[in-house]
Amino acid sequence: MPGPKHSVLKRIMPQLLILAAALALNVLVFPDFFDIDFRNGRLFGSLIDVLNRGAPVAILCIGMTLVIATRGIDLSVGAVMAIAGATSAAVVTDGHGWGTALLAGLCAGALCGLWNGVLVAVLKIQPIVATLVLMVAGRGVAQLITEGKILTFSNEGLIHLGAGTIAGVPTPILIWMALGALVILVVRRTALGMLIESIGINERSSRLAGINSRVLLVCVYLVSGLCAALAGVIVAADIKGADANNAGLWLELDAILAVVIGGNSLLGGRFSILASLLGALIIQSVNSVILLSGMPPEFNLVIKALLILAILVIQSPRITYLMYMLRASGPQPQPDTDPLSNSPKEEAR
Amino acid sequence: MKLRTTLLAGATALLPMTAFAADLTIGFSQIGSESGWRAAETTVTKQEAEARGIDLKFADAQQKQENQIKAIRSFIAQGVDAILLAPVVATGWDEVLEEAQDAEIPVVLLDRTVDASDDLYLTAVTSDLVHEGSVAGQWLVDAMGGTDCRIVELQGTTGSSPAIDRKSGFEQAIADHDNLEIVRSQTGDFTRSQGKVVMESFLKAEGGENICALYAHNDDMAVGAIQAIKEAGLNPGDDIKVVAIDAVPDAHLAIANGEMNATIELTPNMAGPALDALEAYLADGTMPPKWIQTESRLFTADDDNRAIYEQKKDLGY
Numbered sequence: 001m002p003g004p005k006h007s008v009l010k011r012i013m014p015q016l017l018i019l020a021a022a023l024a025l026n027v028l029v030f031p032d033f034f035d036i037d038f039r040n041g042r043l044f045g046s047l048i049d050v051l052n053r054g055a056p057v058a059i060l061c062i063g064m065t066l067v068i069a070t071r072g073i074d075l076s077v078g079a080v081m082a083i084a085g086a087t088s089a090a091v092v093t094d095g096h097g098w099g100t101a102l103l104a105g106l107c108a109g110a111l112c113g114l115w116n117g118v119l120v121a122v123l124k125i126q127p128i129v130a131t132l133v134l135m136v137a138g139r140g141v142a143q144l145i146t147e148g149k150i151l152t153f154s155n156e157g158l159i160h161l162g163a164g165t166i167a168g169v170p171t172p173i174l175i176w177m178a179l180g181a182l183v184i185l186v187v188r189r190t191a192l193g194m195l196i197e198s199i200g201i202n203e204r205s206s207r208l209a210g211i212n213s214r215v216l217l218v219c220v221y222l223v224s225g226l227c228a229a230l231a232g233v234i235v236a237a238d239i240k241g242a243d244a245n246n247a248g249l250w251l252e253l254d255a256i257l258a259v260v261i262g263g264n265s266l267l268g269g270r271f272s273i274l275a276s277l278l279g280a281l282i283i284q285s286v287n288s289v290i291l292l293s294g295m296p297p298e299f300n301l302v303i304k305a306l307l308i309l310a311i312l313v314i315q316s317p318r319i320t321y322l323m324y325m326l327r328a329s330g331p332q333p334q335p336d337t338d339p340l341s342n343s344p345k346e347e348a349r
Numbered sequence: 350m351k352l353r354t355t356l357l358a359g360a361t362a363l364l365p366m367t368a369f370a371a372d373l374t375i376g377f378s379q380i381g382s383e384s385g386w387r388a389a390e391t392t393v394t395k396q397e398a399e400a401r402g403i404d405l406k407f408a409d410a411q412q413k414q415e416n417q418i419k420a421i422r423s424f425i426a427q428g429v430d431a432i433l434l435a436p437v438v439a440t441g442w443d444e445v446l447e448e449a450q451d452a453e454i455p456v457v458l459l460d461r462t463v464d465a466s467d468d469l470y471l472t473a474v475t476s477d478l479v480h481e482g483s484v485a486g487q488w489l490v491d492a493m494g495g496t497d498c499r500i501v502e503l504q505g506t507t508g509s510s511p512a513i514d515r516k517s518g519f520e521q522a523i524a525d526h527d528n529l530e531i532v533r534s535q536t537g538d539f540t541r542s543q544g545k546v547v548m549e550s551f552l553k554a555e556g557g558e559n560i561c562a563l564y565a566h567n568d569d570m571a572v573g574a575i576q577a578i579k580e581a582g583l584n585p586g587d588d589i590k591v592v593a594i595d596a597v598p599d600a601h602l603a604i605a606n607g608e609m610n611a612t613i614e615l616t617p618n619m620a621g622p623a624l625d626a627l628e629a630y631l632a633d634g635t636m637p638p639k640w641i642q643t644e645s646r647l648f649t650a651d652d653d654n655r656a657i658y659e660q661k662k663d664l665g666y
Binding site for chain 2: 053149241297
């Protein structure tokens, strides 16, 4: 089927172009950026760092894309990361195996997701408020688990998830790519993706059309919780310790930003996980520019803000429209590829 | 109750201070337990008081100044002999300190100072952040002994006073040594994971073999960076010298394992010098200096780090 493939490429083209630009900027500040060699049994290079360090946000944004597609938002993912990391560390320091620890972390994440889902889908609390509860309280829960200190562990199996390699490739890279591929397959090869989109566009009519929106909503928050838990375990494994104060701090904002850079509308509806993942890589490339440039740290946030602003301005409906007009020879109507300008219309119908 | 307080206050004011230390009651208003270091400070303060037979009344303010002010007022009402205060913020203390002064209860500040007239408190026991940085710098100067060294620096949270002071102290110490040069400096936010991430970028941007030493503003970042150095196939402590500040248990462990070279202690024992000063003052009125600087002790591989680790690991870090 050449049709869908072509449309996917068309959908992610802006993200690919921006990513290319961000990587080019990296080469500009650090000419050896694309050099990759094999050192100490692992691939070693700045590009690998971008893929590896982008893993937490990439994993978070998979769940976040689904939540945002239902017209929701999950602010608690950073705190859930801290809880899951702390749970895994506590279980593994208790003398259990890494499998049990990972499972315990994921269970903690699932519970958090379930909590959010019930607040949003059953009690009908607005998502931003419902998930704010756990965002604030979650870090306290994590601190209770670690008793306020950095809970260090030395279990090789668990550490392997964050700092290890498989065939030379850092494990986090393989995890986020595999998870991304799996979720994309599940939502696009079945009707699930379309059902989620329909909830985001109009929940009431989807329910009237026979979609069990309540269960679907709970599931979506559950997936987001699971993604956050996985990211939390990876982050803890990476530093061989659960740092309840700092693990995942403000990462919920990066995850939302990745979804937005991926061209997904915060008003819900059509979504692309692939584009969100590219968004996560774009954010990490921007971080990489800052680190490699050697600028004093006082400039970090300013540089990041300017680059992100530029990316969002280029993607804004008005600018895309102008670009379209420039390219088009005849007086054509608005482009149909832009989800931002589409959503309000769909709402009005 | 009021009558008893008045009587007690009157008695303490009138009677010459001949009381034994064993009879002392001291109130301690702690900020909270936001960091491992803070928890260790609480533990050590309780230990120091117990060792001297002092009855320590402990109040945890949970990061709120109003709770601290309430605690101090209740200490005054209970007629304690002295008050230890670790102030959460610098301003807004004049009124309650005056109340303590009126009740003739000496107040000793721990770890941080306040923006109030210095006759409102007996003394302040704090570390000197600039000095800590310069001890680290001096260690590196001595360790390199004139050979060229390209240094990378992991700063604390941008704009925080430990980051600013520890940076300037270190720079002062190496200023006159042309063989030492800071080639990269970036913030690691005082956290392990950022320490690791930033060190990874240093190793790529400079090339691991071109970096001779790492200076981190706290041990946590150094511990993260050590992992990054190992993953790059280099030996931390050997190929790249590592010096940091705080002397948390994990840093002692890293030194014991030969992965780190030196750490400078930010001692959690602020109460020891404070109680010494208080006991002397209450016994015969000896006025301590207005500022007691705690020792910024240097720990290297020459110390028995494994023993220190065992000793420190249960303090609550």
